[in-house]
Every structure is written in C-alpha cells, then in structure tokens.
Amino acid sequence: MEDKGHILMNRYELGRLLGQGTFAKVFYARSVITGQGVAIKIIDKEKVMKVGLVQQIKREIIIMRLVRHPNVVTLYEVMASKTKIYFVMEYAKGGELFDKVAKGRLKEDVARKYFQQLINAVDYCHSRGVYHRDLKPENLLLDENDNLKVSDFGLSALVETRRLDGLLHTTCGTPAYVAPEVIDRKGYDGVKADIWSCGVVLYVLLAGFLPFHDSNLMQMYRKIARAEFKFPSWFPSDVRRLLVKMLDPNPTTRISISSIRGSSWFRKGLRAKQINEGEDAAPESSENGQASGVNQQPPELPYLNAFDIISYTSGFDLSGLFEENGLRREVRFTSKKSAATIFSKIEEIAKRLKLKLKKQDKGLMKLEGLQEGRKGTISIGAEVFEVTPSFHLVEIVKSNGDTIEYQKILKEDIRPALQDIVWVWQGD
Ligand code: ADE
Helix, strand or coil: CCCCCCEECCCEEEEEEEEECCCEEEEEEEECCCCCEEEEEEEEHHHHHHCCCHHHHHHHHHHHHHCCCCCECCEEEEEECCCEEEEEEECCCCEEHHHHHHCCCCCHHHHHHHHHHHHHHHHHHHHCCEECCCCCHHHEEECCCCCEEECCCCCCEEECCCCCCCCECCCCCCHHHCCHHHHCCCCECHHHHHHHHHHHHHHHHHHCCCCCCCCCHHHHHHHHHCCCCCCCCCCCHHHHHHHHHHCCCCCCCCCCHHHHHHCHHHHCCCCHHHHHHCCCCCHHHHHCCCCCCCCCCCCCHHHCHHHHHHHCCHHHCCCCCCCECCECCEEEEEECCCHHHHHHHHHHHHHHCCCEEEEEECCEEEEEEEEEEECEEEEEEEEEEEEECCEEEEEEEEEECCHHHHHHHHHHHHHHHHCCCCCEEECC
C-alpha cells in the first residue's frame, strides 16, 4: 500500500516517489497533523529478513539516532506494520547534489561551501564512531536553503570491535568513490576510507566528471589502486595540493580531517572563528557548549539529551520490528562504561549463573549452559560494539536452547545483574 494519497498509520499522507533501492523506496509525505513535509523510507521486512539484514537494520536505526547534525538528514521516527518498516526522515527539498553536477561543474566557491559542509558532517559522524562508507553525490541532498544534507546511512556501521586489528571488513560502497584499501578487502579504517570518498566528491563537484573512470571495471580499479588521475586545466593549485593528499592510495599517509580543515583551499571564505569553533556544526553540540570543529574529542555523553529523549520515545521502540511469536531472541542496551568493565561484568554473571564462558573473538562472548535444557543446551551470545571508547552498544542474543528458558534467565538473572552498567535498555 504505497499509492499516492494513501494515509500511512493515520499519520502521513504519501506523495511522490523520491528514490528506490533494492530493499527500500523513499516517498515524499506530509504529516496529517502538522502539514510538515517529510521523506519516508519504506523497507520491505520480508526482503530484509530473507537476506539476513535484520541486525543491520536495527543497528542502522540506533546509528541514525546517535547522529544529529545540521548537515545530516535527521531521522524523526520509526514505525512498523506487519510487512514494512517506515523511517520518517527530514525532507531535503533541493534534491540530489548529483542532479546539479549532472548539469555541469560547479563554481569554485559553490563547490567549496558544499565541501565544507560535507567535511563538517563527516567529522561529526566520525566523532560518534559512525562511518558513512558510501559517500557519493547521490547521497548528498540539498535543503530549501541550499545547505548540504548527507543521507542514507544504510551501509554505515558502528566501530566493530570484533576484529583484533580494529579494521572494518565489509566491502561496500560504490566503485567510483571507493578507496583502494576497501577494494583490496584487507580491512580498512572507516575514517580514512570516508576521506578518500570526500576527495572523489570534491573532484566531481569541480570537474563535472569522475577522477577514476573506465568502461572496464578492472581498469577502473587499477586506476583507483594507483590513484591515477589527471587534473582539468581549471583546477587551482591549492585544490590540486589538497586533492593529491586526499586521494593518497596509502591510507596511513592520507590527510586527516583536521589537516583538510587547515588547508588553504578549505579555509578560503571562512572566518577564522567559524573554522576554529565549528560555528556551522551541530546545534545540539553548541547548545551544550561543545565545539565540533577541529580535533574534537570523543564526546562525553551526558549532553546527548536529544538521544536521551528519543530513546524513551515510543516511535523508536524497535522491539516490534521483527518479533518471533511475540518473544524476542535479543535485547540491546547502551552503556557508558568501558569495554573492559562490560566484559568483566559479563564474566561475573557467567560465573554466578554457572554458565561456561567462551571468548570467541574481540567483542564477542558466548555463555553456555552446563546441562541440557528442553531444546538443547542454552547458549547466549553477548556482543559489544564500540560507539566511542566510553560509549558502547551491547547485544545479547539467544543462539541455542529453549526461548522460554532463555527469557526467564534474561528477566530474572541477567538483566538485574547488568543494571549498574546499563545506561538505556533499547526498546524498553
Ligand atoms: N531522497 C532520498 N531521501 C530523501 C530525503 N530525505 N529528502 C529528499 N529526497 C530524498
């Protein structure tokens, strides 16, 4: 039921189709109550479940809640029906930046403004442990005031603590904008990979075409791996210097965000105050006296009151999204404790409940019963994801055994024992 004029959940009147992907369609919609225009991403639950993307979607929602910045599309609420999930998002009236570039290259000052806003958004997301990993002009939208809004965190991931090298291992992103180390599949640093993509975006804005292009995909990858590109004659020397550093095929020597901010091309037209204080960064941050400019430290979390409020809002309850017979296999909580404190608490619980503890990989633990239950031995996985060093997301999932038995242990033993390290139970 996605036809134009259809009223969704008695709340939103659906309008025209804005975009379409494999699992989702995005529609314009208007709030029946306030008249406000929004974009609604409608995800087909069945398709997502078939390909095992349930966990990723749930994480995506948690990620989107963590990110509130004037240059990032805001998630207002999440709703679900039997067959669909609805992400109600900020509507960016100006459409895709891509459509502007498709008509021809941008003037230098215009490109610089969008690039500065892109760097602000990306820097802010990185400070929250969120990497976009699919930055390209199609994901860059414009609002009615011609301000950039980064959209689509569908491929984004929290810092996965699972791998010992601390690097991300999922190959994703769009080839033309993807960093060489991502193509290499050797594991990569999400920050450096996003900086590469920002470099490609900047090139495209100024040139009107891609830096790495070949009708043969292998040739294109080869060009990316060697950072083989040419500057059009109209590229000024200061932007050339910046781009060479951003499109460095070696991620370890690639320029950092703070050095991008310090480059002469980036700084042009910005008042010193703006650069140093991140004046055009998140209102949430400035309200709380936090500068989100250069070298921002990982956030101390008490000031995340927007997240706090949202966490208690029923529109963000994920528990009903993918229920199995009304019983959930997994629960999640956020914690402001260190990973070490969380792990030692889990160890203590395992000992107390006489469960065998197996450390499987960094960030992942298994707690197993010693006796056979109604449906085999109970096995519970606990996985810790780092958002920042002092903020973690923990997932507890039943991987074997009887669901009712698991629910009982969870309710009567595990949840009360975790209480002193839990900040917010997600979906409660
Ligand atoms: N296309 C995809 N997401 C959109 C949004 N939030 N606003 C406008 N167009 C979009």
